Amino acid sequence: xxxxxxxxxxxxxxxxxxxxxxxSKPGPAQWYLMSLVKFGYKGKIYPLHPAGGEIxxxxxxxNMAEIPGEVDYAVSAIPARHAPQFVRDCxxxxxxxxHLFTSGFSEIEDAAGRQLExxxxxxxxxxxxxxxxxxxxxxxxxxxxxTFAGDYPDQPGFPSRSGxxxxxxxxxxxxxxxxxxxxxxxxxxxxxxxxGNAADLNECDFLDYLAGxxxxxxxxxxxxxIKDGARFKQALRRAVKAKPVIIYKAGKTETGARxxxxxxxxxxxxxxxxxxxxxxxxxxQVANMSELVDITIALAFMPAPGGKNVVVAGSGxxxxxxxxxxxxxxxxxxxxxxxxxxxxxxxxxxxEAGSIFRNPVDIPPMAGKEYHVKAxxxxxxxxxxxxxxxxxxxxxxxLARRAVLLxxxxxxxTSIRESVKKPLAVVLHNSVSQQARRLExxxxxxxxxxxxxxYPSISRAAxxxxxxxxxxxxxxxx
Numbered sequence: 406x407x408x409x410x411x412x413x414x415x416x417x418x419x420x421x422x423x424x425x426x427x428x429s430k431p432g433p434a435q436w437y438l439m440s441l442v443k444f445g446y447k448g449k450i451y452p453l454h455p456a457g458g459e460i461x462x463x464x465x466x467x468n469m470a471e472i473p474g475e476v477d478y479a480v481s482a483i484p485a486r487h488a489p490q491f492v493r494d495c496x497x498x499x500x501x502x503x504h505l506f507t508s509g510f511s512e513i514e515d516a517a518g519r520q521l522e523x524x525x526x527x528x529x530x531x532x533x534x535x536x537x538x539x540x541x542x543x544x545x546x547x548x549x550x551x552t553f554a555g556d557y558p559d560q561p562g563f564p565s566r567s568g569x570x571x572x573x574x575x576x577x578x579x580x581x582x583x584x585x586x587x588x589x590x591x592x593x594x595x596x597x598x599x600x601g602n603a604a605d606l607n608e609c610d611f612l613d614y615l616a617g618x619x620x621x622x623x624x625x626x627x628x629x630x631i632k633d634g635a636r637f638k639q640a641l642r643r644a645v646k647a648k649p650v651i652i653y654k655a656g657k658t659e660t661g662a663r664x665x666x667x668x669x670x671x672x673x674x675x676x677x678x679x680x681x682x683x684x685x686x687x688x689x690q691v692a693n694m695s696e697l698v699d700i701t702i703a704l705a706f707m708p709a710p711g712g713k714n715v716v717v718a719g720s721g722x723x724x725x726x727x728x729x730x731x732x733x734x735x736x737x738x739x740x741x742x743x744x745x746x747x748x749x750x751x752x753x754x755x756x757e758a759g760s761i762f763r764n765p766v767d768i769p770p771m772a773g774k775e776y777h778v779k780a781x782x783x784x785x786x787x788x789x790x791x792x793x794x795x796x797x798x799x800x801x802x803x804l805a806r807r808a809v810l811l812x813x814x815x816x817x818x819t820s821i822r823e824s825v826k827k828p829l830a831v832v833l834h835n836s837v838s839q840q841a842r843r844l845e846x847x848x849x850x851x852x853x854x855x856x857x858x859x860y861p862s863i864s865r866a867a868x869x870x871x872x873x874x875x876x877x878x879x880x881x882x883x
Contacts, residue, residue: 410606410614413502413535414546414596416478418449420500422491423482426458426465433506434482435460439555444562446550449474469494477501480543485509485518488525488539496532503529505539511602512540526604541601542577545584545594548620553599554581568593570701571621573611575600575629576655579694583625587698591853592705595620607632609640616644623704625651625697641686649704649876651689653697654679687879689872699869702858707828709877710870712791713737716784717765717863719796720810724834728765728796728863735867737874739764740789749783770810777817785825793825794866796832797848799841811844815851822855830866831859 419441423434438452442461451472452465459465466472469479469491479500481491485507495503510522522539529536537543542553547567554563563584570592574580580599587594595618598611608631615621624644631637644650654676683690691697715737717728732739742750742764750762753776754769761767768780784790797814799807818831831852833845852859860866876882 408614408617410535410610412477413537414544414551415549416448416502416551418451418474418476418478419446420451420453420466420469420472420476420479420495420498421482422453422480424452424460424465425454425456426460427456428460432482434480436555437480437482437506437553438463440552440562441550443555444550444552444565446552448550451476469498469500472498475499478504480504480506482506485521485539488521489528492525492528492532492534492536495534496528500534502535502537504537504541504543505601505604506541506543507538508540510539510604522602522604529605536605537598538601539604542580542599544599545580545597547594554584564588564593566593567595567620569595569620569622569705570625571595571615571618571623572597572625572627573600573608573615574598574627575603575608576627577601579627583627583694583698586695587701589853590698590702590849590859591856592698592702595622603632609633609636612637612640612644616640616647621648623649623651623701625653625701627653627655627694627697629655638682638686641688645687645880649689651691651697651700652683653691653694654683687876689876691872695865696868699860699865700872703830703869703873704876706856706858707830707870707873708826709882710792710828710874713871713874714740714789714791715794715867715870716740716742716790716792717794717796718768718781718784719765719798719814719832720768720770721796721798724765724796724798724863726765728794731862731864732867735864735871737792737867737871742766742784743787743789746783746787746789750780753779753783774813774816774820777813778820781817781821782824785821785827790827792828792830792870794830794832794863796834796863798834799845800834800837807841808844811848815848818852818857819855822857828870829857830870831857832861832863832866833859834862 421434421438424438441450452460452463454465455467457465457467476498479495481488488507492503509518511519544551545563547565552563572583577599580597584597608628615624689700715732729739747762754772784793795818833848849859
């Protein structure tokens with residue numbers, strides 16, 4: 406890919422400012438260093454600290470000028486007051502991009518903070534250096550070994566596996582949470598960018614990059630505010646034409662907008678204007694980060710639904726009643742099963758006693774795997790069915806039966822994975838007990854490895870499917 410920002414995701418040498426050789430009091434710079442080392446970054450790493458020394462087998466250089474080789478990317482994890490001089494040193498060294506992890510700039514709503522940010526920006530622009538941040542986590546790019554999450558016993562690092570999702574997030578915390586949740590549910594990342602205050606490089610720059618990135622098939626964004634409305638509209642229109650774009654726009658309320666400003670100095674804008682514009686362009690809008698991940702896994706794993714007719718199949722009559730409301734509230738249809746399909750299910754199981762062959766379909770939990778496989782294949786073969794949701798309520802069963810029935814459910818889904826061509830989603834209902842949560846984690850991982858979208862509730866599955874259908878109809882796709 407030939408793009409002016411491509412070098413940011415492919416640095417050959419990284420300087421880390423603030424890495425003290427004294428490991429008794431580790432700080433953010435040491436954290437970045439160990440994250441890169443453990444993640445397998447293949448380029449050169451140059452720790453920086455005025456005291457010098459050595460850490461993790463690497464020489465700690467006292468200043469940028471002392472580094473013997475070229476440096477194309479630098480991370481600043483030093484106090485904000487030292488940032489101007491650090492950027493000057495980067496200009497002199499020929500550094501192409503500086504990531505300012507450091508906070509204490511315009512986001513603190515202080516005149517001195519804003520002035521300091523403007524000073525740093527002016528130095529960078531005059532010296533031809535691009536800035537990421539300040540007040541941000543930076544870049545995650547598995548293919549080139551860039552990360553900002555270390556691999557520790559109590560906090561595993563980010564996956565080294567690449568995937569189709571590109572994430573642009575003004576919030577570092579939301580960026581981290583999204584990467585962790587999406588990867589746990591089977592969706593991996595091409596790139597992820599936490600860009601903070603966006604003093605220089607902003608949402609428009611990164612959106613333009615990901616729109617043309619061949620490794621990115623889906624773009625997701627968390628936005629608190631924008632720097633240039635006209636430019637953002639142009640970049641967004643281009644991106645939406647190329648691939649699905651999902652946006653969670655925070656700061657809809659007056660209080661939320663004020664909080665955005667104090668977080669990243671963002672100007673939030675009118676919620677009504679945002680919603681109208683995003684709808685007009687054809688962006689998939691979500692209300693939180695979990696919904697963002699929900700629609701992402703639908704786009705990544707499901708074939709495009711041909712219509713809104715949904716069949717919910719699984720065990721538990723009470724669950725089915727609630728499912729009917731959830732499906733309808735999401736704007737989908739829960740049609741009564743046609744007579745011939747109900748007869749087919751009756752023939753498979755031999756009786757409807759203890760079951761309900763309507764919709765939702767409450768199937769006999771104790772029946773053998775072969776019966777369930779035939780039943781789901783029969784449902785999938787109906788022309789009146791567009792989407793199938795298979796649900797399993799973990800806490801419905803006694804402890805002794807729970808693992809056995811979940812294993813049977815998993816085997817059934819595994820068996821029909823290839824033969825059922827209709828869009829398929831799995832719901833493992835939110836678990837209450839600790840044992841159920843452990844079972845849920847294991848099953849979710851297995852389904853994710855199969856490339857199946859897994860949800861913690863029927864309401865979340867239905868909303869994601871509904872948005873998927875809206876997107877395809879809006880753009881005449883699928």
